[in-house]
Amino acid sequence: MDDFGHKDSFSEVSYEYCVRVVRWLECEGYIETNFRMKFLTWFSLRATLQERKIVSVYVDTLIEDPVSLSGQLVDSFSERIYSKKRPSMPSGSAWICGIKELQGLTVRFVGSIFGPFFCCRSLH
Numbered sequence: 001m002d003d004f005g006h007k008d009s010f011s012e013v014s015y016e017y018c019v020r021v022v023r024w025l026e027c028e029g030y031i032e033t034n035f036r037m038k039f040l041t042w043f044s045l046r047a048t049l050q051e052r053k054i055v056s057v058y059v060d061t062l063i064e065d066p067v068s069l070s071g072q073l074v075d076s077f078s079e080r081i082y083s084k085k086r087p088s089m090p091s092g093s094a095w096i097c098g099i100k101e102l103q104g105l106t107v108r109f110v111g112s113i114f115g116p117f118f119c120c121r122s123l124h
Contacts, residue, residue: 030070
């Protein structure tokens with residue numbers, strides 16, 4: 001199902017499972033009601049396909065450790081769900097940095113799991 005043309009390659013089963021897990025985290029006291037409400041609103045209406053997939057990976061990977069799962073969701077997505085506008089770069093532990101040789105130039109890059117890599121500057 002294509003979810004009305006929105007997020008067409010994220011399965012409805014994965015979506016529903018993530019929603020049930022987030023509700024369970026709230027019922028068990030791992031997350032607050034306010035966070036659950038805002039998170040599920042964001043997840044349903046504003047999250048990109050990539051963000052939905054990241055949530056699904058967190059849920060699948062950390063389901064046996066609800067303390068870590070709730071902490072990861074809060075740390076990774078609070079800025080996005082409490083913000084009216086989309087931040088240009090996410091914060092938190094999702095940063096990827098490195099140095100790479102590109103066409104004879106050594107270039108430093110920074111990026112995140114939420115988006116493309118950004119070339120910061122040439123080191124030469």
